[in-house]
Amino acid sequence: MAEPQGITAELYRAIVTIVDDRVREIRVTREDFDRLTQTVAQLAQAQARTEQRLEELAQAQARTEERLDRLEAAVERLAEAQARTDAAVQQLAKRVDQLAEAQARTEQRLNELAQAQARTEQRVEQLEGAMQRLAEAQARTEQALQQLATQVGALSDNVGYGLEDIARVVLPGYLKQRYGVTVERLERRIFSVDGQRFDVDLYAEGRRGRRRIVVLGEVKARIYAREVHYFQQVLQAVRPQLPAEPLPVLFGYFIDLSAMEAAQDQILLIAAYQPTMEATAPRRRRRTKRV
Numbered sequence: 001m002a003e004p005q006g007i008t009a010e011l012y013r014a015i016v017t018i019v020d021d022r023v024r025e026i027r028v029t030r031e032d033f034d035r036l037t038q039t040v041a042q043l044a045q046a047q048a049r050t051e052q053r054l055e056e057l058a059q060a061q062a063r064t065e066e067r068l069d070r071l072e073a074a075v076e077r078l079a080e081a082q083a084r085t086d087a088a089v090q091q092l093a094k095r096v097d098q099l100a101e102a103q104a105r106t107e108q109r110l111n112e113l114a115q116a117q118a119r120t121e122q123r124v125e126q127l128e129g130a131m132q133r134l135a136e137a138q139a140r141t142e143q144a145l146q147q148l149a150t151q152v153g154a155l156s157d158n159v160g161y162g163l164e165d166i167a168r169v170v171l172p173g174y175l176k177q178r179y180g181v182t183v184e185r186l187e188r189r190i191f192s193v194d195g196q197r198f199d200v201d202l203y204a205e206g207r208r209g210r211r212r213i214v215v216l217g218e219v220k221a222r223i224y225a226r227e228v229h230y231f232q233q234v235l236q237a238v239r240p241q242l243p244a245e246p247l248p249v250l251f252g253y254f255i256d257l258s259a260m261e262a263a264q265d266q267i268l269l270i271a272a273y274q275p276t277m278e279a280t281a282p283r284r285r286r287r288t289k290r291v
Contacts, residue, residue, distance in 0.1 A: 138178070164188075164201050164219045166272055167251040171202070174270070175215065181247065182206045183215050191238040198234050202249060214242045217249035225258035228267060 168186045175181035189203035202217030216238070218231050227250065235248050248267045250259070255271045263269055 163221060163251070163253065163272070167202060167217065167219050170272065171215075171217070171249065171251065171270070172204075175247075179208065179247075181208045181213065181215065186215065186217070191241055193237045193241070196237070198238055200234065200238070202251070205243065208247070212244035214244050214246045215249060216242070216246045217251055220250065220252045222254045222256070223250050223252040223259045223269065224256045225262040227252075228259050228262040228269075231267065 171186060172183050175183065183204035183206035186202045186204045189200045191198040191200065200216060201219045202215060204215045206213055206215060216235065218227070218234070220227050231248065231250055235246060239246065249270060250263075250267055251270050251272065253272050255269050259269060
């Protein structure tokens with residue numbers, strides 16, 4: 001470099017030295033500026049990324065808050081449902097208590113019914129035993145009556161007893177054994193009703209248990225439906241003059257099926273030599289005791 005005119009060499013060198021130093025300072029500052037610029041660019045990028053992350057976080061926060069709102073609504077609905085469930089549980093618990101009490105009463109009633117059933121079965125067994133004994137006694141009675149009827153029939157043939165005499169001998173014991181009817185003796189009785197005479201072959205006042213009755217009977221060798229109808233008319237006519245409830249009886253050697261159908265369980269039909277052909281006598285209805 002040519003030295004400028006008017007400047008000494010020393011001054012020139014001093015100026016060159018100052019310029020060189022200044023240039024070096026400027027270079028250093030430029031490097032720092034470049035580094036600073038680069039750092040600022042990096043910071044700007046980081047800031048952009050941070051802002052983007054913040055935006056993402058804000059969006060996530062918004063979604064979280066929205067989800068939280070939904071969760072809060074769901075929790076509120078669950079709380080309401082839980083309240084309803086608790087109320088239903090209380091009602092069910094109350095109902096269960098009522099059912100438990102009803103079950104206890106039912107079991108008590110079942111126990112009472114079981115005890116009553118046991119007593120009934122015991123009573124039935126006793127009754128069955130009594131019925132068996134009565135059936136055996138009845139069989140013996142019928143056998144004895146058959147033998148007695150045979151003996152009386154033979155006696156009638158030998159001595160000349162009539163059918164009415166046989167009835168008076170046989171019927172008191174038979175009625176006692178078979179139907180619990182107590183009479184001392186059977187006799188003939190004449191009734192007069194509105195000027196009309198009714199001659200009854202068998203008449204006796206007695207008892208059936210504690211109840212007073214009147215045995216009223218007719219004797220016919222062969223009994224058909226017409227004999228039953230006629231006796232029913234006689235019974236209807238004389239009934240107002242009877243002192244107690246009548247027990248109507250038709251006694252004979254032979255009883256036709258038509259007579260049984262005409263009697264309709266209203267008249268006791270007894271055959272002297274055919275005890276198994278006897279029709280059913282009128283009976284009182286029994287009341288069944290309920291447990």
